Amino acid sequence: MALEPDQAPVDSITLFVALLCSCIVLGHLLEKNRWFNESIIALAIGLCTGIVILFTTEGQRSHLLVFNEELFFIYLLPPIIFNAGFQVKKKQFFHNFVTIILFGAVGTLISFVIISIGTMKLFKKLDIGFLDIGDYLALGAIFSATDSVCTLQVLNQDETPLLYSIVFGEGVVNDATSIVLFNAIQKFDLSHITSSIFMEFMGNFLYFFITSTLLGVAVGLVSAYIIKKLYIGRHSTDREVSLMILMAYLSYMMAELFDLSSILTVFFCGIVMSHYTWHNVTEGSRITTKHAFATLSFISEIFIFLYVGMDALDIEKWQVVIKSPGTSAGVSSILLGLVLLGRAASVFPLSFISNLIKRSQSDKFTLNQQVTIWWAGLMRGSVSVALAYNQFTRSGRTQLLGNAIMITSTISVVLFSTVVFGLMTKPLIRLLLSSKHLSSTTSSESFPYKPMTDPPLTANGQTADHETGGNNIPRPTSLRMLLTTPANTVHYYWRKFDDSVMRPLFGGRGFAPYAPGSPTEPLLH
Amino acid sequence: MALEPDQAPVDSITLFVALLCSCIVLGHLLEKNRWFNESIIALAIGLCTGIVILFTTEGQRSHLLVFNEELFFIYLLPPIIFNAGFQVKKKQFFHNFVTIILFGAVGTLISFVIISIGTMKLFKKLDIGFLDIGDYLALGAIFSATDSVCTLQVLNQDETPLLYSIVFGEGVVNDATSIVLFNAIQKFDLSHITSSIFMEFMGNFLYFFITSTLLGVAVGLVSAYIIKKLYIGRHSTDREVSLMILMAYLSYMMAELFDLSSILTVFFCGIVMSHYTWHNVTEGSRITTKHAFATLSFISEIFIFLYVGMDALDIEKWQVVIKSPGTSAGVSSILLGLVLLGRAASVFPLSFISNLIKRSQSDKFTLNQQVTIWWAGLMRGSVSVALAYNQFTRSGRTQLLGNAIMITSTISVVLFSTVVFGLMTKPLIRLLLSSKHLSSTTSSESFPYKPMTDPPLTANGQTADHETGGNNIPRPTSLRMLLTTPANTVHYYWRKFDDSVMRPLFGGRGFAPYAPGSPTEPLLH
Secondary structure, three states: OOOOOOOHHHHHHHHHHHHHHHHHHHHHHOOOOOOOOHHHHHHHHHHHHHHHHHHHOOOOOOOOOOOOHHHHHHHHHHHHHHHHHHHOOHHHHHHOHHHHHHHHHHHHHHHHHHHHHHHHHHHHHOOOOOOOHHHHHHHHHHOOOEOOHHHHOOOOOOOOHHHHHHHHHHHHHHHHHHHHHHHHHHHOOOOOOOHHHHHHHHHHHHHHHHHHHHHHHHHHHHHHHHHHHHOHHHOOHHHHHHHHHHHHHHHHHHHHHOOOOHHHHHHHHHHHHHHHHHHHOOHHHHHHHHHHHHHHHHHHHHHHHHHHHHHOOOHHHHHHHOOOHHHHHHHHHHHHHHHHHHHHHHHHHHHHHHHHHOOOHHHOOOHHHHHHHHHHOOOEOHHHHHHHHHHHOEOOEOOOHHHHHHHHHHHHHHHHHHHHHHHHHHHHHHHHOHHHHHHHHHHHOOOOOHHHOOOOOOOOHHHHHHHHHOOOOOOOOOHHHHHHOHHHHHHHHHHHHHHHHHHHHHOOOOOOOOOOOOOOOOOOO | OOOOOOOHHHHHHHHHHHHHHHHHHHHHHOOOOOOOOHHHHHHHHHHHHHHHHHHHOOOOOOOOOOOOHHHHHHHHHHHHHHHHHHHOOHHHHHHOHHHHHHHHHHHHHHHHHHHHHHHHHHHOOOOOOOOOHHHHHHHHHHOOOEOOHHHHOOOOOOOOHHHHHHHHHHHHHHHHHHHHHHHHHHHOOOOOOOHHHHHHHHHHHHHHHHHHHHHHHHHHHHHHHHHHHHOHHHOOHHHHHHHHHHHHHHHHHHHHHOOOOHHHHHHHHHHHHHHHHHHHOOHHHHHHHHHHHHHHHHHHHHHHHHHHHHHOOOHHHHHHHOOOHHHHHHHHHHHHHHHHHHHHHHHHHHHHHHHHHOOOHHHOOOHHHHHHHHHHOOOEOHHHHHHHHHHHOEOOEOOOHHHHHHHHHHHHHHHHHHHHHHHHHHHHHHHHOHHHHHHHHHHHOOOOOHHHOOOOOOOOHHHHHHHHHHHHOOOOOOHHHHHHOHHHHHHHHHHHHHHHHHHHHHOOOOOOOOOOOOOOHHHHO
16 A cells, blocks of 8 residues: 555545544444543544555555654644633632632642652563653653543533532643643752752643733733723634634634743633623623533544554554563553552542631542542543653654553553443443432433534533622621631632623623624523 | 744734725725725735835735645635525526526636637747647637626616626536536646547536536535434534534545535525524524625635735746846737637627527617626636636746746736726726616616625525516426527426425424424515
8 A cells, every 4th residue: 555655644634534424423323332432432443444554555564644743733632622621610610719720720730740650660670671750750741641531421511510620620730730840850950859949840740830911811811801892703703713713723823932831821721711701702702612622622522532442553652662572561560550549549648638727518539539530540541642642752752662552551551541441431320329319310411412412602610600600609798717617618609809990891691792783692591 | 024934824824814904994994985895805916915015025025825726725715605506596596597697607617618728829939938739728718707896886776686696696606617627627637638538628617517416416415404403503503603604614625535526516505594494593603604604705815915015026936027028018918808708608699599599588688788797707816816816826936037927917807807897897887887887877877796795685586586486487388488588487397396395304494393482474565
């Protein structure tokens, strides 16, 4: 099958697009099946295609497109993370903000430390090539990045809002933390850590977090201000939608340019855009952006899983590893064990701390819920693969034994955790949370993408927001109350500030400019 | 400004995205201005940025991204053409089908012949490098491709439906014809034309046209069938939208793979999708796809004009040309003159023929309308640039004098025609068509993107379609009527076939599956 070099991309893209279509159709057909979800289907189709390509090319190659890290970080990741911010239930997210940061940032750090130290100690007994301290720390960062996509397809936002928002929020903060950690590791000379270098590292880490968030918020507010001031939808809906897409992307690229955490930036840009900008556009643009962002994110996710499935059979990597199968299996098992351990060591102690802070009995995590959170963060996915490629390959090739083993082990862990843990998730969650919601779970399990189904605008964060504006939040009447429920108090004053300063300036619910001929309200109530 | 090679793409993309945003905002602000439109603004911003980059890099380069033909044909062109098919008023398009094919295909061929022969005769007197017969024919194809984007921003679909549909339809068929011609020229050995080669060429040309159309129709029907059968929106709106986007793109890539005219394929895929598939999805998906496709097309168009503006200042090309400024100016003038002549030689005779065929006096083209059609097709745009790069550069570099002159002349013609002709279009059309529509033109000129403004679903082809199903088309009662109004008769029997066979099978208006919880009708009536 000797293709002209000129023609190769066209047939690869054609086949890839056809496979994406088949993933979607199969995903729909297997929707009701309790074992499958879209990620597993995409992985399976990718694996099968890989086998077919392997045979047709007589063992030359298994993938259609060479994994391009740029493709992942510049084109596929932004829509996924932006959509996460855009669709998040903001009330739940900010209500559980402390817990989410605790799990997402502190939890990831605990997991990072355990995996780094664990690999450092355990790998020395195996006969693998040379790895320096930077590699071990990178492994810690790589395997701390959870993949919550699978779980989100199973958890239901309306049945278990607390768990959903924790797992969702944690997943985003966790991704950001791992990537920030990873970048920091690559930048610093870690061969001789002193306390001053460590302090600089921590300062850098905090600086990343805060400036990235602020950049995202700033770009989001600028987009809200422009669209409110000019009221672009008056002339053309396309312009509004284009501007929202381009500004969101701009926030991501600006963060990349300034060496910030683009993932955090675009996440907060998404939150601000859904809180302000989204209310300033016409009704048509609102429906369009909701669905279009979700669709882009959906396609990117399937794309990644399909690719990982195909890449798992890449012959070149396995040829190096095959000479020492025991070592490779050992490395994969150690990594998988450390992932389980690291996650347990972060979730259970942090749940305990979180329960101590919380006053209300109903807000505390039961053991079953803790196990669910633990389990929901065990899958490793696209971020891990992308980071591993970044650390252990140079332009897609793997020569050194140590590097080849790390790549194949990463793929093994991702495949195993996604397929085996993923397959067990639906039944397990049903078992663990059955006491409360068994009947409703069965009836509505066919809507895993709840926020996206019809009617499109009643199940999203905007409605939740509105409730918050009402009497859900008790007015703090004393200093004692401020101390016991700091989150609620902060939320109360933020509301006041939002209503009196932010919304009049940037638009938002109730402050959007009047749209002539656009029936704004009927769809929202 | 020595950038690290690694960092260059990120800052280029960031700046480019920021420029795209500013084009949209400026386009909105200058909306009411009678001289400007989005294309001219994008060109102007591109030129200014090019100047700035030229100064900051001390004359090294003027563009941010190197023009990649693949980028244009694989990513930017498909959304533009698909959206053209998706948004076209099908009633008008098929009603004027014969005229559109006459102008689009025959007119382009006339223009192609005149430009090819004209350049062959006139260029010999100028001192330019060697050009073979293939180059002259390629020039004919390159400068036969009109750019109707500018004009469509000025013509109004509701005021002058006949002119709009002719210019719109002609533009698409014209693009397809030029690209098919161009590809055929590159493939055939044209140094010694015999009658058998000519016949083969024509046969090839017809084969391209018919198979490309059929492929587009087939992919569109498959998408309609899948979505109707499975009713994917029941579970997830994202899946429907993803599937529509991916299938549309698949049709384009399949045509590329089979060496067909991908532009015709994706255009007819768009028509079929808007006629069948679009009616089978949920209401949310309908609004989303309408706007999302228009938005993608809009962004692609601005992207292209912005790039052309920047590229116009590329120093390398001008350095070769600057030694013979007279020749270069001569070539540009000759090409511009031939474009004017070729267009006149196709529009006026074909309008005469078209008027002969038509029975109804009101359907015939007045002289003013003929001048408008002639003028509306004078602009040369992105297709010309892309084809010229394909023919006269190898990997973006221009060494030969002849090739360099051709590239710079193409850019000169595109810039001159877009800016000068483009600036004059709005006033000219107002002058020519003023007798009938002066008052309504003034009031509604602020909605050039008419099909996209609110309410989104009442101004598009679906409503027009519906009327057609009523009593607009007279039932043919005699053979004489069949001969005098063939288009209407064909339309009548197509309607019957569509209602009795196609719609029950593939869905479409009135035959879409029932959507639980989705209020389909209110928005459509």
